[in-house]
Amino acid sequence: MFQRAFLRDGISQLRYKSISVRYFVLPTDRATVNCAFIVSKKQFKKAVARNRLKRLMREAFRNNFQPLNGVIDQGENHSYYLFWRFAGSDMASYAEVETHIKELISRILKDTSIKTL
Numbered sequence: 001m002f003q004r005a006f007l008r009d010g011i012s013q014l015r016y017k018s019i020s021v022r023y024f025v026l027p028t029d030r031a032t033v034n035c036a037f038i039v040s041k042k043q044f045k046k047a048v049a050r051n052r053l054k055r056l057m058r059e060a061f062r063n064n065f066q067p068l069n070g071v072i073d074q075g076e077n078h079s080y081y082l083f084w085r086f087a088g089s090d091m092a093s094y095a096e097v098e099t100h101i102k103e104l105i106s107r108i109l110k111d112t113s114i115k116t117l
Helices: 002-007 047-064 066-074 094-110
Strands: 012-016 019-027 032-039 078-086
Touching: 012 094, 019 094, 032 047, 047 078, 047 094, 066 094, 078 094
Parallel strands: 032 078
Antiparallel strands: 012 019, 019 078
């Protein structure tokens, strides 16, 4: 799924400082949000650092994804696929990650080009 996601047409990509997100929407029988959190091994050699950043991104998303649920509840049955990638070179604090995730979620909601594939 991951490799196919980056080869599809119609994928939108947004970036805010050190976090980028690629997302697309597929029609399905029920509405869902599927997420993947990615941290490059090239940037962070130690698994401890990569796992910490993934945990921070997961927690920030979990605490701030309610606006996406509102869109899903209003719309038809579509699955939202979000691929969050940390692109920074330094370890970030939770406050930084949360700010970036909030900004990207608001941009996704503003994006009028979300179309189903």
